Amino acid sequence: MQKVKEHSHTLNEELEEHKKNSLILAEKLEQSQAQALVDPLTNVLNRSAYNLKMVQLTHEFKRYNEEWALLMLDIDRFKKFNDDFGHKLGDKVLKSVAGTVRDTIRVSDQIFRYGGEEFVVILGRINAKTATQLAEKICRQVEKDYFVDGDKKFQVTISIGGAIISKDDTEMSLFERADKAMYRAKNNGRNQVVMAL
DSSP states (O other), rough: HHHHHHHHHHHHHHHHHHHHHHHHHHHHHHHHHHTTTBOOTTBOOOHHHHHHHHHHHHHHHHHHHOOOOOEEETTTHHHHHHHHHHHHHHHHHHHHHHHHHHSOTTTTTTEEEEEETTEEEEEEEEOOOHHHHHHHHHHHHHHHHHEETTTTEEEEEEEEEEOOOTTTHHHHHHHHHHHHHHHHHHHTSSEEEEEOO
């Protein structure tokens, strides 16, 4: 009987140890999954996170019909920063712009690094007028924040294209409308906002 009790006690200890290890592994898995959705350079959400969010929001719009906006942001003349001053400075510019945008948008909104010098901002529960105002605010804030590197001062600007989701939109068509608007902002002289009709 004593041996059975001791064996049972040992098994309980082993079971508790396995439970602890399982919890630790589950936490590590959760952390690594979360890290997989964050751009390591700018510390904002990445393109994989953007893809997941777009599917979710497009489905929700079809169900609840709540408007939201997609903004495409592109750093003006970014290639010149890299070419003239090196990729290290280019990386600092990316971090600076991402931080400024993140600090300017509402808590309910999200910024994603789409690729290179392009970012996407999703503005939830918003109409065209308010989306335009917020996009303008982002544009002016980035322009206002001088970027400092050593004794050099740089002014960074961005071009923004935006679109409000409509009942005919897919994830791709909404993105394309915002992207085309962003290229119109670039072609119109940069450092401005153009909203898709």
